[in-house]
Amino acid sequence: MKHGLMQPSLALVALLAGLAPPATAQANSGSITATAVVLQPISVTGAVNLSFGNVFPGVPATVALADAGAGRFDVAGQANAPVTMSFTALPGNLTFGANNMPVVFTAGFNTTNSAAGATPFTPASGAATSLSGTGALFVFMGGTVTPAVNQAAGTYNGTVTLQVTY
Amino acid sequence: MTKAAWLALAALCTTSRLPAQGVMVAPKAVFMSSGSGSGSVTLLNPGTDPVEVVVSVFYGYTATDSAGQLRLITIDHPDSTQPSAAAWLQAFPRRLTLGPRDQQVVRLLATPPAGLPDGEYWARLAFTAKAGELPVAGVSDSATIKVGLTLQIQQVIGLHYRNGQVRTGIALSGLEAVRQGDSVIVHARLERQGNAAYLGTVHAAIVGSNGKPAGELRVPITVFFANRPRWAVSIAGAPADQYRLRLDITPQRDDLERQVLLRSPAVSDSVAVQSP
Amino acid sequence: MPALLAVAALPAPAASVHGQGQPVRVNGVRSVSFGTVFPGIPKSVPRTDALNSGRFDIRAAAGSQLQLSFALPSAMTGPGGATMPLSFGGGDAGYSATQSVASQVGFDPRVPFLATMGGPPGRAAVFLGGTVTPLASQPAGSYTGTITLTVVYFP
Numbered sequence: 072m073k074h075g076l077m078q079p080s081l082a083l084v085a086l087l088a089g090l091a092p093p094a095t096a097q098a099n100s101g102s103i104t105a106t107a108v109v110l111q112p113i114s115v116t117g118a119v120n121l122s123f124g125n126v127f128p129g130v131p132a133t134v135a136l137a138d139a140g141a142g143r144f145d146v147a148g149q150a151n152a153p154v155t156m157s158f159t160a161l162p163g164n165l166t167f168g169a170n171n172m173p174v175v176f177t178a179g180f181n182t183t184n185s186a187a188g189a190t191p192f193t194p195a196s197g198a199a200t201s202l203s204g205t206g207a208l209f210v211f212m213g214g215t216v217t218p219a220v221n222q223a224a225g226t227y228n229g230t231v232t233l234q235v236t237y
Numbered sequence: 238m239t240k241a242a243w244l245a246l247a248a249l250c251t252t253s254r255l256p257a258q259g260v261m262v263a264p265k266a267v268f269m270s271s272g273s274g275s276g277s278v279t280l281l282n283p284g285t286d287p288v289e290v291v292v293s294v295f296y297g298y299t300a301t302d303s304a305g306q307l308r309l310i311t312i313d314h315p316d317s318t319q320p321s322a323a324a325w326l327q328a329f330p331r332r333l334t335l336g337p338r339d340q341q342v343v344r345l346l347a348t349p350p351a352g353l354p355d356g357e358y359w360a361r362l363a364f365t366a367k368a369g370e371l372p373v374a375g376v377s378d379s380a381t382i383k384v385g386l387t388l389q390i391q392q393v394i395g396l397h398y399r400n401g402q403v404r405t406g407i408a409l410s411g412l413e414a415v416r417q418g419d420s421v422i423v424h425a426r427l428e429r430q431g432n433a434a435y436l437g438t439v440h441a442a443i444v445g446s447n448g449k450p451a452g453e454l455r456v457p458i459t460v461f462f463a464n465r466p467r468w469a470v471s472i473a474g475a476p477a478d479q480y481r482l483r484l485d486i487t488p489q490r491d492d493l494e495r496q497v498l499l500r501s502p503a504v505s506d507s508v509a510v511q512s513p
Numbered sequence: 514m515p516a517l518l519a520v521a522a523l524p525a526p527a528a529s530v531h532g533q534g535q536p537v538r539v540n541g542v543r544s545v546s547f548g549t550v551f552p553g554i555p556k557s558v559p560r561t562d563a564l565n566s567g568r569f570d571i572r573a574a575a576g577s578q579l580q581l582s583f584a585l586p587s588a589m590t591g592p593g594g595a596t597m598p599l600s601f602g603g604g605d606a607g608y609s610a611t612q613s614v615a616s617q618v619g620f621d622p623r624v625p626f627l628a629t630m631g632g633p634p635g636r637a638a639v640f641l642g643g644t645v646t647p648l649a650s651q652p653a654g655s656y657t658g659t660i661t662l663t664v665v666y667f668p
Contacts, residue, residue, distance in 0.1 A: 165385075
């Protein structure tokens, strides 16, 4: 029924407009652009946390760079770009209130995600290298905590800062 | 101590995978000039958790140490002989929190002193973000030792403020090349000319006696004063031969926009590769 | 009969548009602006973004039927001919018979959509969002793409 109503109306439109009925529907187009600016960033992300696992009084706990518990930072930037890295303000102790627990850190870097082949460096002294041909660098971090035989129970904390300079 | 007590003292911490915490920073170096006293840096949090970022400004530049490795030299209280822009450069905001996938622009405003001599002035911008916290996990017992670590990441980029006429160049001297196993170790002295840091690219090519290349290296360099860098050019698998090193330094950089590069003549030198 | 009268009442505005030789007019008003993007990090612009969504304005007879169809690029082109994937989801387009970004009917820009013009003065807007997915190795620089909206007018 609706279709039936449309036919006379179309004829009427054409008639009143003084035009022949269109053979096909008419169309018009308009365009816009999509725009974006891709930046060339640098980034360092904490990928895996350093984890000391079980800690027993009087028993030092060590995480080697190639251990599963080693920490990892991923550096990304331009291919072959030189970077320097160092761990600043490294704590000598982890603290729980007034209680200290000695800690030392180790570090290494590699242009592939493999701690086994990493070049070791002294965390506080830092190191300089270049990103890989794809702009990648992996920094691994291990360490040793040395709880005393009478180490007070508690949650020991410290802050470690990796500084990466471009 | 009983075995049970030992067990009670154990803090069971497992390797924790972070959802890539940190912050992305662009560009990798900021260039400002007396013509436009403002600049900006864009930060993005690629992770799934909010990241708090602290922005700081200080004076520093990179230079090589005795081993030829690049180091960041920082000077807390630079004297008038140092071209420091740190004292008159401000970043807004200085502290911000980026939600997951959030982007924010940090504005930089320079208010140099009147009568500042022509030349380039430097500062370093540091973006410090918490990279994650070692979750403290373990036996639910008050008599345990637990270890938590807060990891922070500080990304440091350079800022160059150009005032008036600036010019740069590079002087190359003391080129040395020594074969060491599968590599050729290259040392050279690079002294910046003019009154602005030199930004360029080093191309080192090792060529055999037959004229064929055995290895090459392309490295972007920034020389603030003078450097004596060390580069290792891999020639893995190359037979014993009389090799020569050819070093070309051009004022071009793939990682920086062309308009920030100052013109200067390319320099080159070559030297025979020594056997150790 | 009331239905016939209502349809018959259409010719006046339609005739005026016809009189200009264009039964329907489409103008690209605003680009879809993704702003700055980081390699490896997708970025979306919602169609409800009053500043960054794309916008087309349409003029046609009030109450007329329109078919909206997009020619959507699958990538934007950048420095040295580099391409960056660009995609559009099922709700990335919106039609507003009142030209208001706050009052849209969402539709899928990948398939034709039938819309009805509102009352006089016969102006509508189409808003468009989208998602750009830069590769991790996406070369830096400016990227652009062209999006075309074709409006078929059923007189």
